[in-house]
Amino acid sequence: MIISAEKCGYCGACVAVCPKDILELYDMKITAYDGCEKCDFCLVVCPLGAIKRG
Numbered sequence: 001m002i003i004s005a006e007k008c009g010y011c012g013a014c015v016a017v018c019p020k021d022i023l024e025l026y027d028m029k030i031t032a033y034d035g036c037e038k039c040d041f042c043l044v045v046c047p048l049g050a051i052k053r054g
Contacts, residue, residue, distance in 0.1 A: 001042065003030050007050035014042035014051060 008030055015023045015030070018041065022033040043051050 001032055001036055001038075002052045002054035003032060004050045004052070005029070007048050009048050009050070011047065013045040013047065017041040017045050 010025060010028050010030070012025045015025050019039060020035050020037060022035045023042065024031045024033070038053070040053070043053065
């Protein structure tokens with residue numbers, strides 16, 4: 001996944017829905033760790049379209 005820092009509003013919606021808990025919101029930055037299963041939950045809930053498949 002590719003997270004656009006310019007578009008991200010740091011709402012944490014993607015962090016809340018990730019079933020693998022690989023997303024972290026810390027200090028106004030979203031970090032994605034290894035283990036993504038491409039469920040696309042984060043893409044669907046992002047209100048600003050900041051997450052793309054990569």
